[in-house]
Amino acid sequence: MSEAADEQARREADEQAQREADEQAQREADERAQREAADPTTRPGRLRELAASPALRRAVAANPSTPLDLLLDLMVQHAEEAAHNAALPLLLLERPSALSERPQSLGALLAIEPPGWLLGLMQSLWSEEVRPRGPFEGSLFHVRFGEWLAQRDDTPPELLGRLCASHWLKTRRLAARNPRAPAEVVELLRAVGDEVVGRSRPPVTPGQLRAAAALGSRGAELVALHPEAPDDLLADLAASRSTHVLEALARRPGLPAALAEPLARGPHHAVWHALAANPSTPVAWLVRYARDGSTYLRRTVARNPSLPAPQRRQLAVDPQAEVRLAAQG
Incomplete structure (x- = not known):
């Protein structure tokens, strides 16, 4: 073998050794990184x-x-690992709205069988649905999990009854179709007029109305609007912490002034708008709404037939065109 050939062979051997050393170093680096x-x-x-x-x-x-x-970013591709991460429940307790802010992450989580802690959390949140839940109430996390629970064949019947009375249309529709949903709850909601389980308004007793109001948000909303609801039950509903229930009560035809007053003094804009549209709202509050800084509130009250003529004339020259049109037409 010539000297040149020997040199070439040594060079190739050195290169091979270097490649093997580099590969070994890379494997070790990968293992360290893992x-x-x-x-x-x-x-x-x-x-x-x-x-x-x-x-x-x-x-x-x-x-x-x-x-x-x-962790939420990684959940999109690695939902199983993220969902079973021991720190996730604690992190969500500190920032419960986080999943609602990440629809893709939430969707990935709902696509797997969730860990027991998450299922327990959502069942507990939905078990007292008419009570406030801070950042959870009405969040995407809350609503989507309600829909998910409503379809499961292992959701407890008592919880399905709550879901049947949810404020959220899709949730209660899914729950009402679940074979495990309590028949008595479905019948009670039908009796007070829920359109999802079948609109019907046969005569109902005060006891049935009280039972429906205790089911959850939707049951209480229906009772708030039911013509046979007794005054003492309506007064109980006026003390609800659910904005949905208070808004339904504010829309009640023939709303007594004694109930309108506390609703009007409350902090909820949605309730004010419902009162502004209700012809039964005390005139003093309609006059106040006609002077409100909210264009939407002035536009709403401008359409109310009970608004006194002087205030209607005032709104007919309002700076906002939509308010003027509402007052004139």
């Missing part, structure tokens, strides 16, 4: 860096030190 991605003591900032590698994202999603925003 261990680092799975190590709960890894700093959050470092976990963000590691998550840039597709090969490490699954491990980062399962790491309890992963920050919530990164």
